[in-house]
Amino acid sequence: MNADDLRREVAAWLAAEWDPARPAKEWLAAVVEAGWAAPRWPREWFGRGLPDELGHVVEEEFRRVGAPGTGQDRHNLYAATVLTFGGDELKRRLIGPMLRDEVSMCLLYSEPDAGSDLAAVRTRADRDGDRWVVNGQKVWTSSAATADYGMLVARTNWDVPKHRGITFFLFPMKQAGVEVRPLRQITNEAHFNEVFLTDAVVPDMHRLGDVDRGWGVLQTALAYERSVMGDRARAGRDATGMAEMGDELVALAREVGRLDDPVVRQDLARMAALRLVNGWNNQRAKAEVEQGSSSSVMSLGKLAMSRLLHESARVRTSLAGSRAMLEGPDEPVGDEANFLAFNAYFTSIGGGTDQIQRTIIGERILGLPKEPEADRDLPFSEVRRG
Structure with missing residues (x-):
């Protein structure tokens, strides 16, 4: 199937099935049943067996009408890890419910x-x-x-x-x-x-x-997680979906009369550049990743997400000025600035700290010497504890 034929098929299915008022669980079940939730996966595991480039076509059509549910072969780290490493009985029992969001x-x-x-x-x-x-x-x-x-x-x-x-x-x-x-x-x-x-x-x-080989499984699961977090940064949202960036900061700069301030414009341009470059790195990482493997480039996306959120909080605090010293419902601008400044540390830690991402980037991408690990080759029972 070529891209044009697939695009027409997805568009026709969406025209017949998508209704924003449709209950979310019912809609997601229909997407999974049709094979659109994880289009790159084999048909026996709720997919369509499509190559990566055609998987993006499916996602583009869903985005065009604002319909959720597809792209889980890239973003559902739980189902993807079970598919890669689980036994058939476990996969039969849980992959469907995971895709349908029936399992927490x-x-x-x-x-x-x-x-x-x-x-x-x-x-x-x-x-x-x-x-x-x-x-x-x-x-x-x-x-x-x-x-x-x-x-x-x-x-x-x-x-x-x-x-x-x-x-x-x-x-x-x-x-x-x-x-x-x-x-x-x-x-x-x-x-x-x-x-x-x-x-x-x-x-x-x-x-x-x-047994005893879980480190490799963990690396693959972490790569999925970092891919998800990096994609969210590219879309301009933090790990909880709460921090709008880009257009919202432009609107705030206009509201406080600083949109023509060259320093503010430089800050906004820097954030836009970070998001764009992060998007390129995400594409690069996904091109390297095959099912069951991991990519160190994912760490660039994870680190970029953290940087974007801290930058967003810093710019918002600067725009808020003295109002950033206030919080509570009576001062929404200051309240949001404070919350985002504190919450940015959430993503500096979750999914692997910023320091860990820099170590991965330095060693595995830039080829710098590895950090010394005196206990790396010792039996774990002999490793000293602090």
Whole structure:
């Protein structure tokens, strides 16, 4: 099929099916059933088997009419990771519900002593027949209180170096032995949680990838996550969809009478340039990524997103002037400036800190010498703890 024929097919389907008033769940189910949710995936997994360039044609037609639901083969990191590494039984049971947004998910990666260095996780999973018993603590976990499943990295072998003894699981959250405690943020929200796991259980069929080979699975999952966050930066939104950039900042500059200020115009132009270059890097990364692999270029998009959000907050604060010292419903301009300035740090940490992204870019893209790791080749049981 060529692009023109596909475009006509998608347009005709949308003309017959799309209605903005249609219930979201019903609409998403129709998109999944038609194979448009993940058009690059095989038909047996709810796709159309299209090459990447034709997948973009589908997305363009959906965007043209403002219809959601497609592009999940690029943006649904949970379903994409399960498709790549899960067994057929697990895929048959969960990929459809994940695409239809019938399953709530979270990421059980970071720990109090394993944030920037995820390979240092100490949450342990011990095999017990056809299941694993999990004990440990995770932190900075979004959506943990409502999640049905969590993507869990756990230590399964303590006698090999740290990167080689990790296994990746799709962990059931609704069970005894899982305690979730919210963490209050500087913005007075509580998007993150601590999760305590005490003799919790995960079936072996929920393992993604081979035993002790979870580090590679994690790298692929992180690449999907960084791709999503980088795309959101290119679209001008932060990780929660709350920070409008671009046109909104231009409108604010006009409102406060500073649109002709050369410094303000330079700030706005700098942000536009960052978004444009980030878009190019996203395209470059996606051209390099094949199913089941990862791309270090994704770190450029993730870092660009963080930079854009901090820049947006800085420019907004400058435009607000003395009003930025105020907050609350009676001063919406200052309130928004304050919130965005604080919330920008959310993306400097989530999905891998800015410092980690710079290390990846330096080592894997620029070819700079690697940071020294004295414990890299030691059995993890011999690694010193602070």
